[in-house]
Amino acid sequence: MSRLLKFGFLVFAALLVAACSSTPSDEGAPVDERTVTSNTGGADTSGANGGNVSGADVANKGGNELKDPGNILSRRGVFFAFDSYVVEDQYRALVEAHARYLVSHPGARMTLQGHTDERGTHEYNIALGQRRADAVKRMMLLLGANEAQIESVSFGKENPRNPGHDEAAWAENRRVDIIYAGE
Numbered sequence: 001m002s003r004l005l006k007f008g009f010l011v012f013a014a015l016l017v018a019a020c021s022s023t024p025s026d027e028g029a030p031v032d033e034r035t036v037t038s039n040t041g042g043a044d045t046s047g048a049n050g051g052n053v054s055g056a057d058v059a060n061k062g063g064n065e066l067k068d069p070g071n072i073l074s075r076r077g078v079f080f081a082f083d084s085y086v087v088e089d090q091y092r093a094l095v096e097a098h099a100r101y102l103v104s105h106p107g108a109r110m111t112l113q114g115h116t117d118e119r120g121t122h123e124y125n126i127a128l129g130q131r132r133a134d135a136v137k138r139m140m141l142l143l144g145a146n147e148a149q150i151e152s153v154s155f156g157k158e159n160p161r162n163p164g165h166d167e168a169a170w171a172e173n174r175r176v177d178i179i180y181a182g183e
Contacts, residue, residue, distance in 0.1 A: 065101075066180060072097040076178040078136055079171065082117070085131040087139055095136055098178055099143035106146065109181040112136050114154040115161070117170035122156060129154030136176045 066073045078091045087095060102108055114129030133152035141147055162169035 066183060073101055078132075078176045078178070080132055080174045080176075082170070082174065083128070085128065085135045087135055092139075095139050096143055099140040099145045102140065102145040102149050103143075106149075109149050110151070111179045111181070112150060112152040113159075113177040113179060114152065114156075115159060115173055115175050115177065116157050117173045118157045118160065118165070119170070120157070125156035126154050129156045132174075132176050136178075 065071050068074055072094055075094055078087060078095060080086070081088070098110070102110070112133040114131070114133030116125040116128050116132075120128070130152065133154060137150050137152045140150060157173070160169070160173045161175065162172040164170075
């Protein structure tokens with residue numbers, strides 16, 4: 001009886017530890033199979049952080065499609081739910097457009113900057129920001145972009161877009177910024 005009781009306690013303890021863990025795994029970014037829509041969401045995706053694409057690759061004959069406010073390529077933010085690195089459906093068209101741009105401009109280079117809100121430890125937020133940037137990168141690579149064109153980095157909670165301390169501010173800070181080289 002005591003051996004069965006010990007075994008039951010060990011199983012219970014293992015389940016308790018597993019249930020308390022909130023750190024996402026390092027496995028590939030979760031991808032759900034859904035139909036892509038062209039809605040880029042209601043969040044500000046202006047990406048006004050300055051940036052980094054070589055001059056020849058940025059310019060097209062009619063102007064700079066990356067800076068044309070009427071072009072989806074001018075939007076530079078992919079936003080995430082709390083404690084998540086899943087690219088939501090509303091940002092898929094945006095990520096696809098940037099991936100197509102990279103495919104059609106082989107000399108173009110970009111940096112994907114992962115960010116988090118202020119909640120959580122420094123280490124956890126650096127890791128989550130990296131997972132977010134890597135999730136966007138992985139999606140672009142699956143769409144045909146070349147890995148040499150994309151660098152992914154994490155700033156964690158260090159560069160908030162909104163310095164507030166409420167849910168609205170945190171939602172703006174949970175993001176990946178798309179920055180082209182030389183822009």
